[in-house]
Amino acid sequence: MATAALVGRPASVLPKISKGACSPAVLSASSATVQKRKLHHAIIPTGKGGRSSTSGIAATVFGATGFLGRYVTNRLGRIGSQIIIPHRCDQYDLMYLRPMGDLGQILFMEWDARNKDSIKRALENSNVVINLVGREWETRNYRFEDIFVTIPQQIARAAREAGITKFVHMSHLNADIRSPSKYLRNKAVGETVVRDEFPDAIILKPSEMFGREDRFFNHYANMTWFGGIPLIANGKKTVKQPIHVVDVAKAVISAIKDPDANGKTYALAGPNRYLLHDLVEYVYAVAHRPFKSYPLPRPLYHIAAQLFAMNPFEPWITPDKVDRFHTTDMKYPGLPGLEELGIVPSTVEQKAIESLRRFRRFRYLDADLDDAKPAKTVNY
Numbered sequence: 001m002a003t004a005a006l007v008g009r010p011a012s013v014l015p016k017i018s019k020g021a022c023s024p025a026v027l028s029a030s031s032a033t034v035q036k037r038k039l040h041h042a043i044i045p046t047g048k049g050g051r052s053s054t055s056g057i058a059a060t061v062f063g064a065t066g067f068l069g070r071y072v073t074n075r076l077g078r079i080g081s082q083i084i085i086p087h088r089c090d091q092y093d094l095m096y097l098r099p100m101g102d103l104g105q106i107l108f109m110e111w112d113a114r115n116k117d118s119i120k121r122a123l124e125n126s127n128v129v130i131n132l133v134g135r136e137w138e139t140r141n142y143r144f145e146d147i148f149v150t151i152p153q154q155i156a157r158a159a160r161e162a163g164i165t166k167f168v169h170m171s172h173l174n175a176d177i178r179s180p181s182k183y184l185r186n187k188a189v190g191e192t193v194v195r196d197e198f199p200d201a202i203i204l205k206p207s208e209m210f211g212r213e214d215r216f217f218n219h220y221a222n223m224t225w226f227g228g229i230p231l232i233a234n235g236k237k238t239v240k241q242p243i244h245v246v247d248v249a250k251a252v253i254s255a256i257k258d259p260d261a262n263g264k265t266y267a268l269a270g271p272n273r274y275l276l277h278d279l280v281e282y283v284y285a286v287a288h289r290p291f292k293s294y295p296l297p298r299p300l301y302h303i304a305a306q307l308f309a310m311n312p313f314e315p316w317i318t319p320d321k322v323d324r325f326h327t328t329d330m331k332y333p334g335l336p337g338l339e340e341l342g343i344v345p346s347t348v349e350q351k352a353i354e355s356l357r358r359f360r361r362f363r364y365l366d367a368d369l370d371d372a373k374p375a376k377t378v379n380y
Helices: 002-008 024-035 067-078 091-100 116-123 144-161 182-197 217-226 245-257 276-286 298-309 319-325 348-359
Strands: 058-062 082-087 106-110 128-131 166-170 202-206 229-231 265-268 273-275 293-295
Touching: 058 067, 058 116, 067 082, 067 091, 067 245, 082 091, 082 116, 091 106, 116 144, 128 144, 128 245, 144 166, 144 182, 166 182, 166 245, 182 202, 182 319, 202 245, 217 229, 217 276, 217 348, 229 276, 245 265, 273 276, 276 293, 276 348, 298 319
Parallel strands: 058 082, 058 128, 082 106, 128 166, 166 202, 202 265, 229 293
Antiparallel strands: none
16 A cells, blocks of 8 residues: 555655665654555646646645735646645635636635644645745734744644645745844744744745735835835835745745755745835836835834724734835845756846836836836845
């Protein structure tokens, strides 16, 4: 039975087990774990590749309805993967995900993030688990501790107990227990608990992502309504290295296919670093809107953001988001990145127009992108 289960699994999702590196006890434990897994036709690769083939990946994607989740789902679907999407939203919020895979390859199921049995049911027939659960603001029911620590810990534990060999966890480039942002502090704690529960977990640490539905470029572009852009120290002391969301989705797929990625942490960032002031100025140049920024002290910015945070729906800005956006992106020269995953990152100048064109007035709708002066890059 153990041999049949191992043959049924694709080589891309099996861990490398070396007889010289593992003791007989470890090998027997691994075999016993695989024995408990059910052999399913979805994990047998067939076809020449593509949407109507079978990639051998049966992935449960937690958080697939979010910004990054739709791109990861799309990348999985186009290579012929079976995708299980646990969700808590309305059926109408899932419609855009249905065409991303072949008929019957995307399965939806309701789940309760606080119910362990619900988590186990979501991944019991998968060989890959991806955790993209996240939120930029806290609610009365879900604090940052729940979203970034408790839920990932429970998913990692359930994946380990189910014998999953590939678990991908999404963190943040600036996750640090000493950060002024509660969001980033809990991201750092989440990395630790996931690594403790699932030592072979693949942890991805992307910088701020930009794309059509982002809350980074779109956030600043929407500030045209306020007649100016408030920035702490006028954005001259903050360095950002944004990454295109599609590059992060590609990194997830590459990490799943790479048998050597297990247990590694990847730092994902764009190719260029910019001062926040220059980056926001470029956003307005692409949108053909007048740019006017002014320095605002952090305490006053927090007071203004606190008023917006009282919104019972999605707050436009919160004090924690102010701190996160004004945190300089870290450098991790010792960690692998996009290059090790075989990905060439896209620049802001190449992709920003996709999300910023809608902010242009009609007369500038088809204006040449060369009219916008590129933001000056920095090396620190």
